Amino acid sequence: MKIVIADDHPLFRSGVRNLLGTTEDLQLVGEASTGDEALELAAALQPELILMDIRMSGLNGIEATRLIKERFPHIEVLILTMFQDDQSVFTAMRAGAKGYVLKDADENELLQSIRMVGSGGAVFSADIAARMIHYFAAPKPAMKRDHPALAELSRREMEILECIAEGQSNAQIATRLFISIKTVANNISTILNKLQVSDRNEAKRLLQDSRED
The missing domain is CATH 1.10.10.10 (Winged helix-like DNA-binding domain superfamily/Winged helix DNA-binding domain)
Incomplete structure (x- = not known):
């Protein structure tokens, strides 16, 4: 599976590069530090999966995800971030991301998430899944039909x-x-x-x- 990582922290990219280097089925083919670079690499390399951070200079990860899914719907996106607020999670989902995993996930969880999303599935870390369940279970304000x-x-x-x-x-x-x-x-x-x-x-x-x- 060809993978691109988009993250503005060189040390985090290095850690992911080393992790993927220990596998036989996952290949890191490109690295980006901005959303704009991620979009360029998506076009040039046509990876199966992009690991996407949210907060990056220029085009952020959410907008980059939206554009990538519009132009290259076959490319899957897995969000890797430290942000777990509801707005970040659901905005990423609406942009087309198929997974949302926190950066403090252990190596096995990360590899499993990559393989799951890369094969067309969807995955969310335990904390994120719990927030989603709470969000959808909470009663929403009803709307009158006067407007x-x-x-x-x-x-x-x-x-x-x-x-x-x-x-x-x-x-x-x-x-x-x-x-x-x-x-x-x-x-x-x-x-x-x-x-x-x-x-x-x-x-x-x-x-x-x-x-x-």
């Missing part, structure tokens, strides 16, 4: 609207969702247009009014 315009919003637009309702700035939304500030601004413009409101405060009130007591 059909909300149904016109895409999943990403609803995420941004939720952030607006929490009082987050464009920069904070961009950081939370791993997208650019320009993308946030463009989405907010679309949201206001779909909801037929004039500003963020009106959009926030519309969402709040849609929540059942």
